[in-house]
Structure formats: structure tokens, C-alpha cells
Amino acid sequence: MKGKREIIKELRKKLREYFPQMQVFIDDNTITKDDWVFFGRIIYRLMDCFITTPEKAIRRSRAQVNKILNFYKKEVRVRKLALKSEVFLKENNIDGEALQDHLVFYQDHLDYWSMRHASTDLCFDYEIHLYLFYKWMDNYEFDDFYQRELVLSLMELCSYYGSRYFDTERLQAEKNVFMSEMKVGSELLRVLDYAIEKWSDDEEIPGSEIETLVDEADAHLN
Structure with a gap:
């Protein structure tokens, strides 16, 4: 090679x-x-x-999907928690509507990668x-x-x-x-x-x- x-x-x-x-x-x-x-x-x-x-490709591919999935799970969880607290949003001057849009974006990506993770076809x-x-x-x-x-x-x-x-x-x-x-x-x-x-x-x-x-x-x- x-x-x-x-x-x-x-x-x-x-x-x-x-x-x-x-x-x-x-x-x-x-x-x-x-x-x-x-x-x-x-x-x-x-x-x-x-x-x-x-x-090695199989091991690395599985590890990569797990890493991506965990990343999106965290991003979704953090935004859901933030949206539950009006006090937190006000204290940190966060636009609730914009944060909701971000949540939808990350949830959409999480759903996709959850599907890829659950599939029998390796990503x-x-x-x-x-x-x-x-x-x-x-x-x-x-x-x-x-x-x-x-x-x-x-x-x-x-x-x-x-x-x-x-x-x-x-x-x-x-x-x-x-x-x-x-x-x-x-x-x-x-x-x-x-x-x-x-x-x-x-x-x-x-x-x-x-x-x-x-x-x-x-x-x-x-």
C-alpha cells in the first residue's frame, strides 16, 4: 500500500x-x-x-455513531431543561423561541442518528x-x-x-x-x-x- x-x-x-x-x-x-x-x-x-x-473500520464506525448519538442526546436534553425554566431564560437573556427552534433542529438530528444506530445496516x-x-x-x-x-x-x-x-x-x-x-x-x-x-x-x-x-x-x- x-x-x-x-x-x-x-x-x-x-x-x-x-x-x-x-x-x-x-x-x-x-x-x-x-x-x-x-x-x-x-x-x-x-x-x-x-x-x-x-x-477496525467496523469498530470505528460503531464508535463514531455512538459518539454522535451521545452528542445529540446531550444537546437535546440541555435545551429541554432550559426551556422548562423561565427564570433561567430571563437571567441568561435567552430567546425562548430561538431556543425552541434549536431544540427542533437537534431533535431532528437525534431522531435520524437514533434510527441509524438502531439499524441492522452499519453506518x-x-x-x-x-x-x-x-x-x-x-x-x-x-x-x-x-x-x-x-x-x-x-x-x-x-x-x-x-x-x-x-x-x-x-x-x-x-x-x-x-x-x-x-x-x-x-x-x-x-x-x-x-x-x-x-x-x-x-x-x-x-x-x-x-x-x-x-x-x-x-x-x-x-
Whole structure:
């Protein structure tokens, strides 16, 4: 299997081949530095998903869903408790209607992830990162077919054990489901450790400030 640095080097060639206008967008700041960092985080997360063993992928996928589910349970519980206390809302100058809207948002996401958690079909860890990848690419109107070709190239470069089950048609079918059903908010970047980057030697180093990445995600997800 190729090393991570070699994978990224080869993937950059594919990016230039499939999306020649991307460099123009970077040069004229259509794609900002922070947004390019966010895209890099997505690619690194996908790469980590695709180079892992089947056993580790299953364990990590289950752990990820549990982490997300616990996050949304906490967010819903906190808001429900706050809404029960008029005194708390007044003392902290909190708009009750706005808080109710937030509760509806988090409850909607909790319901989705509870369903995924209860399903017999495992929610693989790559799915969230692939969803973010598609949202990012679509917002810049990059060619849909070549988006999927890039994903297939990344799978191949990573020697992904499941790559033989994927082609552009299956990726399109998955993308359609992701775009219509998946519930992912920018707040999940905190849960998924997007502020930490992993380089080729597997040492974790501080990445960009998480709030900056959350802002970039907001622009693509809202």
C-alpha cells in the first residue's frame, strides 16, 4: 500500500486532471484558504477511512455513531431543561423561541442518528466525510461524474478493501441517499475532531481553529 504522502501527491494530480478550474478558484480566492483547509480535512478523513482494515473500520464506525448519538442526546436534553425554566431564560437573556427552534433542529438530528444506530445496516465512518465531500464539491459546481471518479481514485490509491464493490453508479446511488436523508450539522466537526490533522507519520498536530472550520462547514451545509 502507498504511504499517505504518496497518496496525497497522486490525488493532487487527479484533482488537476478532473477539475482544472479548481486552481483558478484558489488563485482568485473564490476558494478561500480556510475553505481549502476544510476540504483538506475532509480528504484526510476519507483517506483514514479507506486505508483501515475491515475489523477496525467496523469498530470505528460503531464508535463514531455512538459518539454522535451521545452528542445529540446531550444537546437535546440541555435545551429541554432550559426551556422548562423561565427564570433561567430571563437571567441568561435567552430567546425562548430561538431556543425552541434549536431544540427542533437537534431533535431532528437525534431522531435520524437514533434510527441509524438502531439499524441492522452499519453506518460506516466514511459516510459522513463523503457527504461533506459532496456538499463541498457541489457548492462549487464541480462536475458530478468526476467527483465520483475522484472518490474511486482515492479508494484505489488507499487499497481500500471494499473498493471492488464500488463504481460510479453505486456512488451516485449513495450520494442521492446522503443528500436527501443524512442529517449532518457543522457542530459535528467538534465531535469528529476536525481541528486535528493527521499527517503521513500518524502524529497528530494542531490544525486550524475549530470555530473557523465550523464556519466553513456552515457555508456548505446551510
